[in-house]
Amino acid sequence: MAILPIITVPDPMLKFSSTPVEKVDDALRKFMDDMLETMYDAPGIGLAAIQVGRPIRVLVIDLARDDEEPDPQYFVNPDIYWTSEEMGVYNEGCLSVPEQYAEVERPAECKVRYLDYNGEEQDIHCTGLLATCIQHEMDHLNGILFVDHLSKLKRDIMVKKVKKLTRDKVL
Template sequence: MAILEIVIAPDPVLKTVCEPVAEVDDNIRTLVSDMLETMYKAPGIGLAACQVGVTKRVIVVDVSDDKEENQPYCMINPEITWESDEWSVYQEGCLSLPEQYADVERPAAIKMTYLDENGKKQELEADDLLATCIQHEIDHLDGLLFVDHISKLKRGMIMKKLKKIVAAKAAD
């Protein structure tokens, strides 16, 4: 297992539509394992493969409160098959947009399918924070960031701050 480098916006890889995984093999299982380790160390509750520079449709999520006993979901080729008519608002942040947060409105519940790390098809119904986190991570696979769901003014302010953070890190 390895800690991977998290890509920071406005890196263009974050705007890339990721490719489906053709076969769940040892390379994908290693990627999933490394993504989990990276997410926990960050710390975060979700991570998409493009956030570590891999443009494959892979996400990991763990919204469990008890960090002594992790409850991760490893999702390959995730696809939302149903969204509720009810909406919820959560203050979202992102490991690729450090220290930036905004209220984002999304469907309150979803149903989805995905492949697990053994290549077995799974179905999941999710609501509350888990539904929000999964939608956030699937957005990454489609080249979207949470700031794409907020006003242009707020998005511009956040992206300006991020450019300063990236410039400051490059200067170090």
Template sequence: MAIRPIVTVPDPRLKLISKPVERVDDALRALMDDMLETMYAAPGIGLAAIQVGEPIRVLVMDLAGEDEDPAPRYYVNPEITWTSEDMAVYNEGCLSIPEQYADIERPAECKVTYLDYDGAEQNMHATGLLATCIQHEMDHLNGITFIDYLSSVKRNIIVRKVKKLEKAG
């Protein structure tokens, strides 16, 4: 396993729409293991493949310490099949937008189909932080970051702050 560099705004790769994965194999599992190690080192609770420069439909998450199951989760080709009408607001952050946070409103619940680490088809009903996290990470697969939900003024301020942080090292 290896820690990979995390792509940060305003890198244009974060605007790419990720391609579906054809099969779950050892190379993909190695990427998912690297992604998980990268996410833990950052530290974070979710990471999309595009955030490590791979434009494919893969996510990893671990919500341990967030009152959720303390286990890594792997999602290959995830699809949201349903969202609730009820909405929830969560103060979101992102490893690709370091040290910046904003309240984002999303559906409070969702249902997702995906392939797991072994390529088996799975279905999940997510609520709470898990629902927020899966929607946030799936946005990355579609070239969307949480700051895209903000006004252009707020978004530009955040991008400038991230650039300034990176220059400072």
């Protein structure tokens, strides 16, 4: 497996809408394994393909804590077809907006239809952190970042901090 470079704001690719995947094959499975390895290395709990420069509708998630066995989930062409009216707030962060966090309000529950690692159609009812994470990652597939849910002032401050952080790491 390979660690892939994660793109960060203000890279314009993060605003692209991702295209559906035609089929789940060995090449896509290898790419998803690389995404998972990249996410673990970062470390994070979710990663969308666009964050590593591929505008395809693929994401990986693993909500297992450090003291738990890994529990990777692979989502190909995910589609949220239902969300609850009840809302939840979570302090979100993002590997493409490093070291920045903010409370974001999203539906507390959602139902998602997707293809799994083997290309089999699945249906899942998400609650809690999984509901938040899948909605966050699905936003990436549509060119939306968690900071887009914030006021313009907060968003601009975060992007400026990330630019400085990235610039400082290069120097």
